[in-house]
Every structure is written in C-alpha cells, then in structure tokens.
Amino acid sequence: MSQETYELKAEARERVGKGSARELRRNGMIPAVIYGDKQAPISIAINTNEVTKRIHAGGFMTTIATINVDGKKYQVLPKDYQLDPVRDFTMHVDFLRVSRDSQVTVAIPVHFENEDKAPGIKSGGVLNIVRHDVEVHCPANAIPEAFTVDLTGKKVGDSIHISDVTLPKNVSPVITDRDFTIATIVAPLVAVEDEATETVEAEGEEKSED
Missing domain, CATH: 2.40.240.10 (Ribosomal Protein L25; Chain P)
Incomplete structure (x- = not known):
C-alpha cells in the first residue's frame, strides 16, 4: 500500500x-x-x-x-x-x-534491487530503464506503493518485462496487448563505441586494399 x-x-x-x-x-x-x-x-x-x-x-x-x-x-x-x-x-x-469500491488508474513507480548481484552490471553493463513507472488498474483502497524488480542473476542482454513483475491481487497493467519491457541491461557505452570504431577502421582498411 x-x-x-x-x-x-x-x-x-x-x-x-x-x-x-x-x-x-x-x-x-x-x-x-x-x-x-x-x-x-x-x-x-x-x-x-x-x-x-x-x-x-x-x-x-x-x-x-x-x-x-x-x-x-x-x-x-x-x-x-x-x-x-x-x-x-x-x-x-x-x-x-x-x-471503497472504486477502481482507479494510477502510475506506480518501479524500484530496482540487488544490482550488486547482477553479473551484467558487475561486469560493467548498464541498467537501461525503459519505464520508471507502470500504469495499472487497481482498487482505490489497495494502491501499491511501488513495484520491485529483482536484478539478481541478470546478464548483459537480458530484458525485464511486465511478466517478470509479481503484481498484487486485483492489480492489472493498462497495457494488455504485449509483454512490454521495463528495463534492459546493456553493454557499457565505451565497449559499444570501441566496437563501432573497430568496424569503421576495418571498413577503411578494406577500401584501401581495393
């Protein structure tokens, strides 16, 4: 609550x-x-x-x-x-x-825990938060304070979807047509930039050889 x-x-x-x-x-x-x-x-x-x-x-x-x-x-x-x-x-x-019987639509904040137990983050990966809150339908007298996402065991490339979140009884997401993403763990920006640089350099070498 x-x-x-x-x-x-x-x-x-x-x-x-x-x-x-x-x-x-x-x-x-x-x-x-x-x-x-x-x-x-x-x-x-x-x-x-x-x-x-x-x-x-x-x-x-x-x-x-x-x-x-x-x-x-x-x-x-x-x-x-x-x-x-x-x-x-x-x-x-x-x-x-x-x-007492009212149903309301509210945006519930999402909290993340155990980042220190996520191999992807410990190795330098970054938690990319797609949704800081999730809009849900719920009883007015039972509005969740927040949704908590456990990052234990999450690796680079992993995604957290709404189906990974345990919702309280009588609480349902407003979006129902897809299993939407809440967060992902992505590779470090430096690694991505280095990879892009290597690709550009490789393409340059190929052109030189031509």
Whole structure:
C-alpha cells in the first residue's frame, strides 16, 4: 500500500476564473476541484504550503486523501496538478472522488534491487530503464506503493518485462496487448563505441586494399 492517508482542509469557492485564481494564490491558497463518482464537481481552495509539502513528500498521486470542505469530508485521489513553469510553485490540483469500491488508474513507480548481484552490471553493463513507472488498474483502497524488480542473476542482454513483475491481487497493467519491457541491461557505452570504431577502421582498411 502507499503511504498512510492524510487530511487536507479546504474552503468551497463560488468564484472561478483566472482573476479569482490569482487572488487565491496571492493569499496563500491554491484553486482545486473535486470531481467524479457521478456527482457534480466542487470547486475548492486549499492551503499552498500544505499541498506543496505533500507533493514533495512523495507518493502524492498514489495516496488516498481526505479533504475536509467546511466540515464535509471527501475521500479523494489526486489525479493531476499544475506547476508554474518559471517559479515551480503549485497552481492547481484535480482530485478524483473515490469510494471503497472504486477502481482507479494510477502510475506506480518501479524500484530496482540487488544490482550488486547482477553479473551484467558487475561486469560493467548498464541498467537501461525503459519505464520508471507502470500504469495499472487497481482498487482505490489497495494502491501499491511501488513495484520491485529483482536484478539478481541478470546478464548483459537480458530484458525485464511486465511478466517478470509479481503484481498484487486485483492489480492489472493498462497495457494488455504485449509483454512490454521495463528495463534492459546493456553493454557499457565505451565497449559499444570501441566496437563501432573497430568496424569503421576495418571498413577503411578494406577500401584501401581495393
């Protein structure tokens, strides 16, 4: 499971639009919306510092939260947030309502372990990560914190596919039409460059002989 749930206090907001959003941000608040579960969306304002702390703490997009809107509580899952491209502060957050029976789609980070037990890496090979996270369907109350890939015994040329990852019960990848690659162990870049150089030199010698 992801980190423990947490609660954020929020205020309902009646005014929407760019002018209202700018005013909120000047006052240390962020405009946000709660939507989904076949109910009307609710526009809210939440404390900038509180949300920013949660985002930087990690697991923000995979942790169920409780939002207290003027005394009424909603179980939600963050679905998106926008950062200012210049100053990098949070500008807006979207929250999806969830219930005990909700199924959600989330991107779960992939962690790798036992690199020191992978012959391919010990001999100078490089772990080439194709996917840093995997998008899955899962119950809202059972979102995995991360998927762990064991690199023990992996050699240069080996690939790790989604079929090599043990998924928890009721968790399935969004991509189902292929056994997609998560990572590969490739030869050291220096070795590849040396091989390319040797090929070019050999071709040059052949031309000279002609």
